[in-house]
Amino acid sequence: xxxxxxxPKFRVLKTGxxxxxxxxxxxxxxxxYWYRQDPGMGLRLIHYSVGEGTxxxxxxxxxxxxxxxxxxxxxxxxxxxxxxxxxxxxxxxxYIVADYMSSYEQYFGPGTRLTVT
Amino acid sequence: xxxxxxxxxxxxxxxxxxxELRCNYSSSVSVYLFWYVQYPNQGLQLLLKYLSGSTLxxxxxxxxxxxxxSQTSFHLRKPSVHISDxxxxxxxxxxxxxxxxxxxxxxxxxxxxxx
Numbered sequence: 001x002x003x004x005x006x007x008p009k010f011r012v013l014k015t016g017x018x019x020x021x022x023x024x025x026x027x028x029x030x031x032x033y034w035y036r037q038d039p040g041m042g043l044r045l046i047h048y049s050v051g052e053g054t055x056x057x058x059x060x061x062x063x064x065x066x067x068x069x070x071x072x073x074x075x076x077x078x079x080x081x082x083x084x085x086x087x088x089x090x091x092x093x094x095y096i097v098a099d100y101m102s103s104y105e106q107y108f109g110p111g112t113r114l115t116v117t
Numbered sequence: 118x119x120x121x122x123x124x125x126x127x128x129x130x131x132x133x134x135x136x137e138l139r140c141n142y143s144s145s146v147s148v149y150l151f152w153y154v155q156y157p158n159q160g161l162q163l164l165l166k167y168l169s170g171s172t173l174x175x176x177x178x179x180x181x182x183x184x185x186x187s188q189t190s191f192h193l194r195k196p197s198v199h200i201s202d203x204x205x206x207x208x209x210x211x212x213x214x215x216x217x218x219x220x221x222x223x224x225x226x227x228x229x230x231x232x
Contacts, residue, residue, distance in 0.1 A: 031218050042222040090160060104149055108160035
């Protein structure tokens with residue numbers, strides 16, 4: 001049971017390039033999340049998904065797109081990278097307890113460190 | 118709207134000394150509260166959570182936290198820290214105001230345990 005995995009672990013992009021970050025979980029969780037972590041700002045929610053085929057905007061969605069075509073995968077895309085997107089990106093997942101209420105605990109991946117020059 | 122404040126960005130403490138990491142929240146409705154730990158170059162791991170019931174919550178690695186509704190606080194404590202507790206600690210809130218499946222994180226407190 002690998003839990004939540006993220007690919008790649010590190011990436012350097014030039015301004016204007018595009019890339020996709022992959023998050024995979026093998027726990028059959030319904031909910032998945034993408035966060036960015038910046039010094040002194042904690043973790044901020046970019047986008048999230050409450051089930052396969054559904055996505056929603058979080059606190060800082062601009063410049064990112066997401067897709068959840070399969071329950072176990074949640075992709076984060078940067079169409080035209082900017083230096084302001086230099087950050088550490090974390091994926092997380094959580095499961096439903098009852099009546100679509102989250103378990104309240106989120107399980108985090110190891111992170112992807114992205115640098116945009 | 119909900120928010121979380123971690124007043125201390127860094128807390129140095131000597132090994133075997135007690136430590137308290139402070140967390141205050143604001144919410145007009147009921148909340149669920151969490152503490153996560155992040156070791157260097159790793160993801161976040163749940164330390165403990167308060168959903169309801171007893172206001173003193175015990176977590177992993179000897180940590181505990183007390184929910185104080187009147188002071189809107191959820192401070193994290195450990196009576197005797199080890200070098201291995203050096204990490205960044207995040208307080209988070211969830212609840213009906215933000216959607217029970219979404220967290221609002223504090224900015225983190227970096228705990229450095231000194232030999």
